Amino acid sequence: MSRMKLGATLFCYGTEYARYQYDFEECVKQAYLAGAEGYEIVGTQMIPSYPNVSDDFLGMIQRLKAKYGIAPVGYGANNDKGMLHDRNLTDDEMLADTIIDLKTAHKLGCKVMRSQYMLSPKAFERLAPYAELYGVQVGIEIHNPESPLSPLMRQYLEVMKRTNSPYLGFIPDFGCFAIAPNKPHWLKALKAGVEEEHLQLAADLRRQGVPLEEAREKLMAMGAHPAINQTLQGMYGFVQFKPKEELPRMLEELTEILPYCVEFHAKFHYLDEDLVEPSIPYQEILEVIKKSDFDGYLISEYEDELYCGGTEFTKRQLAMAKRFLEKD
Template identity: 45%
Template sequence: MTKIKLGITLYSFTKEYVSGEYSFEDCIKRCSEIGVDGYEIVATQMIPSYPYISEEFLGMINKYAGEYGVRPISYGANTDRGMRFDRDLNDDELFVRTVQDIKSAHKLGCRVMRAQYLLSPENLVRIAPYAREYNVKVGIEIHNPETPSSPMMLKYLEAIEKSGSHYIGFVPDFGCFADKPNIESYYGALQRGADEKMLDFAVGLKYDGIPMQDAVKILTDKNADAEVMASLYNMYGFLSFSKNPDFEGLKRILPYCFHFHGKFHAMEDDGNEMSIPYDKILPIIDDSGFDGYIVSEFEGHMSGKAYDMTKKHIEMERRILGLG
């Protein structure tokens, strides 16, 4: 039987939260209604005293855990090097802030912390003793356009392996395994006036592995409209996709994965995600014996359908994993 546990990142309810439709309590209540027992909190988004945890906020967290049976299981830290107006933070300053994030994650009872790539491989190794002391596993998020085998992530892998620490690793985001263009982005471009044939041509360039600078020149020479060009940059950036997702890279890093972001943008009527092959990703993770959480992360904020889509996403994962 699978050891995978399903949760939700409260980031999924961003639109509802920032508009005032949902309170913090409502976000947790929705998790309970969907039927999960763990959530990830993006610290800068929902912790008023970030990077510290006030006793008042901790009391609220514990109160809601008792009322709704849902607790924080992952802490989304923000490696913000741009906090000063005159210069970027240096590695020593980012190290100090990351150690504080580890302490805050521990105070909330989170056993996992998501870090970002601006925390260098050297600093990731440097914080390992603190992660061990506070019993918080720190994972670098692998997010589009990175993949488990991209040069930057291989540097982290080398540092993790050399360190010998069991407290530093990865938090892969499923978006980096997309095998189709983002449907909402595609149709959004068409609605804004993109030429459909030219947009499909751009999709083909990405599928064929044409380097971005070459694809830009090809489309420029063909007088592609601004919407097609904007879509192209998305296809090579946060909405990247590939004919051959990096599943072998995923298998290689699985021993160092503590947590996963179950990214999804839109769900089909048949209950499947429209651009990310969950039917291939989840069995790979399950077969490894992974014992941890996959948190659903909804990105279709403007739809206003976060609750319904997240519920549908959890149902899809349960079906694929045989959880009933």
């Protein structure tokens, strides 16, 4: 049986942080009050001296650990190959940047670092000895629209099998298991004047696999409000969803990669007081993980697409996870 621990990324409080309602300490305090046993730092968001970390920042981390009893357990790295205006970064440059992130994760005491798939499989393979040197497991994030065994993720899986390094793995983002439209996008469309029947048709067209431009033309021909275009784009993009009938296949894929998972990003977009995420089948996902030997963190990750702040939603999400995992 899995020995899953519950954490939260401070990204959950990104709206409050950006509005200067919370400073770094308040973000840590809110994660603690929500029930997190540890937290993730996204370096580009909350480390003033990124990509390096100062002694002052490290001192604050230790002071907050003594005060609240929780510390950083995960580090969100930045893999931006479009940093230059005239070309993409090479694999050598991406590797060098990732090694700097590894050093920072190590200094912070994190045992897991999330990397993104802009770090190529070839560069990822070359990262193995550095990850081992710093004692930090590096997980490639499986983010929507990818899925656990999509062609690109299979390339990373081949690297993990070939190197046999315990320091290379996956971090599945639960958004890749979505089986219903994104509720915040839906609510914003309704508020903008889009009719419910047009939104439902857009969702049906997506489930049927109708190409994006064809779906757009059908909706415009029916007189749909132009604001539906943003919602439609999301349905075919980074908050896309699959028909519910595909969930068993996706869960089988999750089962196959579980031995290589070093952390999970428990993505959520919305939670009513009934503690149900409308688009992501949490109970089914967690049942699969519970039956495994996974020993690591489930990191709550709120995407604040309604710009209402993540404080209350993060409390609800951790309460939901505790309920499904039968944790006190």
